[in-house]
Amino acid sequence: MITSERMAAVDANAEALGVPRKQLMESSGNAVAQAVRDVAEPGARVVVVAGRGNNGGDAFVAARFLDGYDVSAHLLGRAETITTDIARENWTALQQGEYEIEEVRDSTQLSLPEADVIVDAMLGTGVTGALREPAASAAEAINTSSGTVVAVDIPSGIDADTGEAAGAAVEADHVVTFHDEKPGLDSVDADVTVADIGIPAAAELFVERGDLRSLSREPESHKGDHGTVLVVGGGPYSGAPALSAQAAFRAGADLVYVATPESVADAVAGYSENLIVEALPGDRLAPVHVDTLLALAEDVDAVLVGPGLGDAEGSLDAVGEFLGQFDGRVVVDADPLRTVPGVETDADLVCTPHQGELAAMGGPREEDWRDRADAVETFAEDIGATLLVKGAHDIVSNGERTRVNRTGNPGMTVGGTGDVLAGITAALVTALDDPVQAAGIAAYANGRAGDLAVEDHGYGLVATELPPLVADALWGDRDE
Ligand SMILES: NC(=O)C1=CN([C@@H]2O[C@H](COP(=O)(O)OP(=O)(O)OC[C@H]3O[C@@H](n4cnc5c(N)ncnc54)[C@H](O)[C@@H]3O)[C@@H](O)[C@H]2O)[C@H](O)CC1
Numbered sequence: 001m002i003t004s005e006r007m008a009a010v011d012a013n014a015e016a017l018g019v020p021r022k023q024l025m026e027s028s029g030n031a032v033a034q035a036v037r038d039v040a041e042p043g044a045r046v047v048v049v050a051g052r053g054n055n056g057g058d059a060f061v062a063a064r065f066l067d068g069y070d071v072s073a074h075l076l077g078r079a080e081t082i083t084t085d086i087a088r089e090n091w092t093a094l095q096q097g098e099y100e101i102e103e104v105r106d107s108t109q110l111s112l113p114e115a116d117v118i119v120d121a122m123l124g125t126g127v128t129g130a131l132r133e134p135a136a137s138a139a140e141a142i143n144t145s146s147g148t149v150v151a152v153d154i155p156s157g158i159d160a161d162t163g164e165a166a167g168a169a170v171e172a173d174h175v176v177t178f179h180d181e182k183p184g185l186d187s188v189d190a191d192v193t194v195a196d197i198g199i200p201a202a203a204e205l206f207v208e209r210g211d212l213r214s215l216s217r218e219p220e221s222h223k224g225d226h227g228t229v230l231v232v233g234g235g236p237y238s239g240a241p242a243l244s245a246q247a248a249f250r251a252g253a254d255l256v257y258v259a260t261p262e263s264v265a266d267a268v269a270g271y272s273e274n275l276i277v278e279a280l281p282g283d284r285l286a287p288v289h290v291d292t293l294l295a296l297a298e299d300v301d302a303v304l305v306g307p308g309l310g311d312a313e314g315s316l317d318a319v320g321e322f323l324g325q326f327d328g329r330v331v332v333d334a335d336p337l338r339t340v341p342g343v344e345t346d347a348d349l350v351c352t353p354h355q356g357e358l359a360a361m362g363g364p365r366e367e368d369w370r371d372r373a374d375a376v377e378t379f380a381e382d383i384g385a386t387l388l389v390k391g392a393h394d395i396v397s398n399g400e401r402t403r404v405n406r407t408g409n410p411g412m413t414v415g416g417t418g419d420v421l422a423g424i425t426a427a428l429v430t431a432l433d434d435p436v437q438a439a440g441i442a443a444y445a446n447g448r449a450g451d452l453a454v455e456d457h458g459y460g461l462v463a464t465e466l467p468p469l470v471a472d473a474l475w476g477d478r479d480e
Pocket residue numbers: 007011021024025026028051052053054055056057058083084122123124125126127128129130131132133135152153154178179
């Protein structure tokens with residue numbers, strides 16, 4: 001099962017992996033033609049009713065694969081208004097190939113010829129809401145026609161995610177859907193075929209540029225809409241919590257607070273005027289601070305615990321007590337990671353260990369990343385947390401879904417890059433409801449920032465260079 005949002009991301013990932021959408025469209029169209037051949041003999045009359053998006057494009061391709069059939073293609077709208085280049089190119093190919101084609105400019109002009117097979121390619125996953133004209137009238141005409149209806153991807157008018165129809169919808173006999181089942185097809189009374197269109201499995205497993213689509217924002221946004229983060233760290237160190245906080249900002253958080261022992265509070269604040277620093281009495285986090293942390297944590301969307309916190313027993317106890325009483329979103333990094341398996345918590349946890357820290361948590365040690373991915377998935381299920389295990393291949397799993405990130409380079413073994421990653425992760429768990437997606441994109445962005453830094457500095461890169469590049473990695477030029 002795949003939602004339309006996820007489908008769009010996977011599609012864009014395929015493109016990033018060298019399989020452009022136009023190639024997928026060719027496979028989709030081929031699969032639709034096969035479905036037509038399955039229901040009608042050569043010579044049969046086939047009427048293609050196409051919309052102006054890629055759903056229509058699939059059917060223009062199908063027409064080319066139906067030599068021997070009597071095919072006509074009817075575009076709902078003017079060819080100049082076809083919404084994508086690839087659909088337009090396939091329309092032009094029909095034109096130049098002297099196929100029988102027609103542009104239907106409005107619903108009064110709509111009169112479908114008698115047909116043995118009607119291909120419904122008006123709207124696919126790109127659409128929600130009731131069918132507009134002339135598509136609504138066309139749906140009625142298709143439903144009253146006696147021909148067999150083959151729908152492309154989803155019957156037009158049905159929401160691919162919910163199965164609901166907000167108005168008129170096509171009643172299909174057969175549906176050829178692509179790559180994977182759509183949730184909305186469950187409630188559709190038709191034969192459903194899932195066609196493999198050649199999307200590489202890597203487009204689902206690896207985090208790629210297409211995944212960044214899930215970060216798109218509403219134009220009407222207010223301060224605080226995009227997440228507030230509390231970083232709990234520092235004591236023996238001051239740079240680590242500051243780096244995490246900066247990275248959280250660059251990953252899109254609106255406000256970032258740092259709760260840190262007062263011995264380093266001025267140092268942390270001194271790194272940047274963006275940070276709001278809460279000084280905790282003393283020079284190490286301790287159980288006496290837990291009530292303050294819980295109060296601060298109430299007011300933010302996610303808490304990051306660990307950067308520069310050290311491994312003093314009292315600090316680790318404090319983290320354990322905090323987790324025992326908190327039920328929000330928490331990212332855990334560095335020394336406190338080892339407390340996680342022993343703690344009963346209602347918090348939504350994302351843990352960001354490197355492989356040594358994973359072992360200290362009682363987790364698996366596997367050399368090969370594929371074996372590690374399987375073992376991490378099992379361990380994530382055991383401890384009931386999302387894991388982001390850092391390495392040349394970063395593994396993200398919640399025990400059910402597993403993603404792998406391949407960005408990054410050997411220059412990132414330098415100190416502080418983990419603090420940056422933890423900060424990005426905290427910001428993204430506030431932006432996305434899905435911790436696996438958030439951690440996967442965080443790993444991607446951190447590695448990509450490292451790759452950009454290496455372009456400028458080679459393996460002399462340092463962690464303070466990463467946060468601004470995280471912004472480029474996440475929000476810079478990208479395909480939508
Ligand atoms: N990987 C894949 O799954 C592939 C899928 N393909 C096909 O592409 C469509 C989705 O295409 P998209 O261009 O995103 O959208 P649609 O064609 O579904 O619709 C866009 C089209 O519809 C107009 N529109 C929007 N809302 C309405 C409305 N309520 N009433 C009428 N018209 C509306 C809008 O203006 C656009 O013109 C997917 O389903 C597959 O069939 C590709 O083949 C690549 C691989």
